[in-house]
Amino acid sequence: MNAVIPRPAERSAAVEAGSLPAAGPWRIRAGERLAPVADAVRALLAPHLGERLLPGDAPTGPATEIVLSLDPAGVPPGRTVGVAPDGGAEPADEAYRLTVGPRHVICRARTSEGVFRAATTAAQLILTAPPDGLICHQELYDEPRFAWRGLLIDPARCFVTADEVRRIIDVAALYKFNVLHLHLTDNEGWRLEIPSVPALTSPPPAAQQDGPGERRYYTTEEYRDLQVYAARRHITVVPEIDLPGHCAALRTALPELPPAPAPPGLVGRFPFVPPLDLTDADTHAAVSAVLADVCALTDGPFVHIGADEAVGITDESFAAGVRELRDLTRKSGKRPVAWQESSRAGAGPDDIAQFWVDVPMMDLPDTAEELAERPRLVAAGMTVEFIRALKKFFAPSDHDVERIIDGGGRLLLSPQSHLYLDRGYAPDGTSTDQAATTARLGFPGYRPRSVRHTASWDPASYGIPEEQLAGVEATLFAHTLRGMDDLTTLLLPRIGSLAEAAWSGRAPEWDEYRTRIARHARMWSERGLVHFAAPEVPWT
Structure with a gap:
C-alpha cells in the first residue's frame, strides 16, 4: 500500500x-x-x-x-x-x-x-x-481541489530563524501546500525590518532578542531570500502585518501614537492594548510607511492586514481603519487579505476574508460549575464574568460569513475548531514520554483534542458557494511555543490530514489514513523534526 x-x-x-x-x-x-x-x-x-x-x-x-x-x-x-x-x-x-x-x-x-x-x-x-x-x-x-492551500506560522510570538523557516517550507512543499503565511507582527514582537520605520527593529526591544547581539527579526535581505526559496518550491509567501489591534510592539517603538476611540465603559474594565486610530495623522503616516515597505519587499501578490480581535475600538473607528488599510495595500500594488472581522467594514468581490471563529466554535463554559471542569481555563485566570464579556465581544462573528457571502467576497477557511494547530493534544491520547511537553503546549482557551479529531475536518461542511471559496489554511499560532521543536510537535502529525483535506476537498478515511501517516515518522526524523507520537497511530 x-x-x-x-x-x-x-x-x-x-x-x-x-x-x-x-x-x-x-x-x-x-x-x-x-x-x-x-x-x-x-x-x-x-x-x-x-x-x-x-x-x-x-x-x-x-x-x-x-x-x-x-x-x-x-x-x-x-x-x-x-x-x-x-x-x-x-x-x-x-x-x-x-x-x-x-x-x-x-x-x-x-x-x-x-x-x-x-x-x-x-x-x-x-x-x-x-x-x-x-x-x-x-x-x-x-489534481487539487483548492487553489490556496496555506500554512500559517507565528514568528511574532515565538521567533524561528530564517533557516528554520526554510525547514518548514520544505515540509510544506512535501505535503503540497502552496502558501506560507507569516504572522510577522503582534503584541509580543515585530519580526520584519522596515527601512522607512527603523525604530520597529533597531535597536531591538528586549522582546526581540534572545540575548546580547542575538537578533530576532528578519532583515529585508533574509525576507527576500525566504521568498525566493519558497518560490522555487512553488510556495507563495504572504506576510501579515496585524493592525489596527495586536499592536503593542508597534506602540513600544512609536509610543507617541494616540489610542483609537474606545467604546463607553470598556476602558479600565478589562486589560487590552489600545488599537491604532488610522484617522490620526501621525498614525496614518507610520502605517502608510510600514505597508508601503512591506508591499515593496513582497514578491507575491498578497499582503495580510490582520483586522482581528481589535479589542477597545469603536465599530466606526474599526471600519474606517480596515477600509484605510485595504486602500493603502491596494495603492502599493498588492491585494489585501484580512481576518473575518474585516467584513464589518464591508466586503466586495475583491476582498478575501479568513474565517476562523464563531461563538459556538469557541466552546466556552457558561457557568462556574462548567468552568471548574476546565482546569486549563481556570489556570489561565478565566472567570465567568470575563467569559461572558468575551462571548459578547465575539457575538458579531456569528454573522461574518454571511456578510462576506452577501458582499460577494471570498472565504479562506481556517476554522478554529480543527485548523488551529495551537490546540493542545487530548491528555488521554498522550504518550508517557511526551506528556510533560504536550501538557505545556496549546492555547489554554481551546479544549485539547486528538489527532483523529483534526483528521475529521470536512471542508465541504459549511455550504459555501464554490465560487466564493478562496481555499484552505491551517494556522499554528505560537502562544505557548518555546522553539522549533515545540512548533513541529504541534504540526506533526496533524499536517498530514489537513494537507489531504486541502488537496482533495474532503476528510481522509481515518482507519486507512492512520496507517499511511504512520510511515511518515521516519521521514520527519531524517529531517531532524520532532513529532507527537499519537497513540491513535500505529507508528512503524
Whole structure:
C-alpha cells in the first residue's frame, strides 16, 4: 500500500506487475525548462538519500531515474477552485500523472507546478517505502481541489530563524501546500525590518532578542531570500502585518501614537492594548510607511492586514481603519487579505476574508460549575464574568460569513475548531514520554483534542458557494511555543490530514489514513523534526 499524503485520486489497474527498489541509487532527469524543478526536488531528497542521490544528470553508473516531463497532451486539465496564490487570473494547473516502471518514476504534468507536485509524490513513495523496500509498478493521476492551500506560522510570538523557516517550507512543499503565511507582527514582537520605520527593529526591544547581539527579526535581505526559496518550491509567501489591534510592539517603538476611540465603559474594565486610530495623522503616516515597505519587499501578490480581535475600538473607528488599510495595500500594488472581522467594514468581490471563529466554535463554559471542569481555563485566570464579556465581544462573528457571502467576497477557511494547530493534544491520547511537553503546549482557551479529531475536518461542511471559496489554511499560532521543536510537535502529525483535506476537498478515511501517516515518522526524523507520537497511530 502506498503511504502518499495527500492520497492520489486515481490509480490505474492497467500496469504491468512488478516493483523497483526504493533504496536507489536515484538520478533526476529533466529538460532545460524543468531544471529549476529538478533542483528543488533534489534539495528535498538530499537529506534522506545522501550519496544514493546521484549529482545532476551526470551518467555516473546505473540508477533508477525520476523523470520530469511537461506533457500537455498526456495529462487531463485540472479542475481547481479558489484564489490563485500567485495572483493569476485562474489557478495554476497542478494536475499530474505519475508512472512507476522497472527503472524509472515518470512525473508528467501540463505545467511546472504540476510536475513539482508529481515529484513530491515520487519523493514520498521513496521515503515512506514499506519494510520490504519496494515500490510497486503503478500509474497515478491526481489534481487539487483548492487553489490556496496555506500554512500559517507565528514568528511574532515565538521567533524561528530564517533557516528554520526554510525547514518548514520544505515540509510544506512535501505535503503540497502552496502558501506560507507569516504572522510577522503582534503584541509580543515585530519580526520584519522596515527601512522607512527603523525604530520597529533597531535597536531591538528586549522582546526581540534572545540575548546580547542575538537578533530576532528578519532583515529585508533574509525576507527576500525566504521568498525566493519558497518560490522555487512553488510556495507563495504572504506576510501579515496585524493592525489596527495586536499592536503593542508597534506602540513600544512609536509610543507617541494616540489610542483609537474606545467604546463607553470598556476602558479600565478589562486589560487590552489600545488599537491604532488610522484617522490620526501621525498614525496614518507610520502605517502608510510600514505597508508601503512591506508591499515593496513582497514578491507575491498578497499582503495580510490582520483586522482581528481589535479589542477597545469603536465599530466606526474599526471600519474606517480596515477600509484605510485595504486602500493603502491596494495603492502599493498588492491585494489585501484580512481576518473575518474585516467584513464589518464591508466586503466586495475583491476582498478575501479568513474565517476562523464563531461563538459556538469557541466552546466556552457558561457557568462556574462548567468552568471548574476546565482546569486549563481556570489556570489561565478565566472567570465567568470575563467569559461572558468575551462571548459578547465575539457575538458579531456569528454573522461574518454571511456578510462576506452577501458582499460577494471570498472565504479562506481556517476554522478554529480543527485548523488551529495551537490546540493542545487530548491528555488521554498522550504518550508517557511526551506528556510533560504536550501538557505545556496549546492555547489554554481551546479544549485539547486528538489527532483523529483534526483528521475529521470536512471542508465541504459549511455550504459555501464554490465560487466564493478562496481555499484552505491551517494556522499554528505560537502562544505557548518555546522553539522549533515545540512548533513541529504541534504540526506533526496533524499536517498530514489537513494537507489531504486541502488537496482533495474532503476528510481522509481515518482507519486507512492512520496507517499511511504512520510511515511518515521516519521521514520527519531524517529531517531532524520532532513529532507527537499519537497513540491513535500505529507508528512503524
